Amino acid sequence: MSQNQEQAAPNFYYFLCNPGSEKFLKEEIRLIYPELVFAYSTEGFVTFKETRRLGKTLRPVFCRHFGRFLKRGSLAEVSEGVGKHLFYSLQGEIFETYPYQNGDWVTEIIKVSETQYYLGEFKASILTAPSAGGFSTATLPEQSPSRAYLKVIDGMNYMGLKLPANDYALEVGSSPGGATYALLEMGLRVEGIDPGEMAPICLNHPKFIHHRESIQDFHVSSMKDHVQWLYVDMNLPPEGSLREIEKVVDAIRPSLKGAFITLKMTKFELVSRVPMYLNIMGKMGLKVVMATQLPSHKQEFLVYCE
Numbered sequence: 001m002s003q004n005q006e007q008a009a010p011n012f013y014y015f016l017c018n019p020g021s022e023k024f025l026k027e028e029i030r031l032i033y034p035e036l037v038f039a040y041s042t043e044g045f046v047t048f049k050e051t052r053r054l055g056k057t058l059r060p061v062f063c064r065h066f067g068r069f070l071k072r073g074s075l076a077e078v079s080e081g082v083g084k085h086l087f088y089s090l091q092g093e094i095f096e097t098y099p100y101q102n103g104d105w106v107t108e109i110i111k112v113s114e115t116q117y118y119l120g121e122f123k124a125s126i127l128t129a130p131s132a133g134g135f136s137t138a139t140l141p142e143q144s145p146s147r148a149y150l151k152v153i154d155g156m157n158y159m160g161l162k163l164p165a166n167d168y169a170l171e172v173g174s175s176p177g178g179a180t181y182a183l184l185e186m187g188l189r190v191e192g193i194d195p196g197e198m199a200p201i202c203l204n205h206p207k208f209i210h211h212r213e214s215i216q217d218f219h220v221s222s223m224k225d226h227v228q229w230l231y232v233d234m235n236l237p238p239e240g241s242l243r244e245i246e247k248v249v250d251a252i253r254p255s256l257k258g259a260f261i262t263l264k265m266t267k268f269e270l271v272s273r274v275p276m277y278l279n280i281m282g283k284m285g286l287k288v289v290m291a292t293q294l295p296s297h298k299q300e301f302l303v304y305c306e
């Protein structure tokens with residue numbers, strides 16, 4: 001517990017999510033952390049008050065970053081006496097940042113509006129995002145076939161991973177190819193499964209193989225190598241995605257190093273099923289390490305498994 005934490009009561013927590021996901025986050029907190037009661041929200045920012053002691057670790061899925069509220073006010077008021085800190089706005093303007101490590105207590109100032117600033121703190125961990133506000137530090141190359149390029153880079157950064165060149169990746173739902181392009185750029189060899197067309201920049205790449213068919217029609221025996229990294233990004237409801245990848249996971253599990261599985265929130269009611277999805281992955285023999293929203297996500301979230 002930090003020094004600040006011992007002094008303040010009751011606790012308030014703030015969460016930064018992608019605009020449009022506030023409703024998912026509120027529902028997740030209502031269902032899983034009933035000790036927290038909704039207090040305030042504006043686009044991409046939701047706060048909750050701790051009404052009973054939160055005797056468990058917060059692992060929210062529908063946010064990029066969260067922390068404990070200390071105070072709010074003008075910039076001068078919240079900055080008073082504050083040492084090294086992060087300072088950013090809800091729109092992703094980063095005014096001050098510095099590298100921090102897991103285990104560090106980090107203080108931050110968040111510009112919520114022209115007149116309202118929040119001072120907060122968090123203990124850096126795999127759960128709190130590696131960059132200020134959980135905003136992306138990647139830029140989308142002009143030649144990338146889609147924005148999914150950013151999902152690969154953000155996911156790797158979030159997990160603190162570097163994928164070795166020449167490792168083998170399989171992407172299910174690979175068209176038009178932003179994610180594949182990111183993997184090829186890192187030197188990986190990639191097989192993509194998707195009935196949709198791949199952009200020429202991927203299709204003509206010597207390290208890429210396209211299985212132009214749906215995952216339902218795909219035979220695992222046609223995979224060319226031992227897959228180390230699995231990417232899944234199909235526009236199907238989560239139940240469908242999980243059911244369809246089971247045969248692939250079964251075949252590649254011995255060589256698998258990590259799986260980045262994007263699940264789409266095709267309807268609001270799915271929030272209550274998230275624990276079940278994580279459970280299904282566990283039953284497939286995957287170890288769920290982390291489930292989170294990435295800055296490049298729309299109405300979806302990432303589950304990273306090993």
Ligand SMILES: C[S@@+](CC[C@H](N)C(=O)[O-])C[C@H]1O[C@@H](n2cnc3c(N)ncnc32)[C@H](O)[C@@H]1O
Nearest residue numbers: 146148173174175176177178179214215234235
């Ligand atoms: C969000 S897009 C994927 C974007 C892609 N990862 C990229 O990097 O550009 C979803 C893809 O899922 C594919 N898809 C949907 N159902 C599928 C299925 N049953 N088997 C394989 N791919 C499927 C669609 O054809 C679509 O290209």
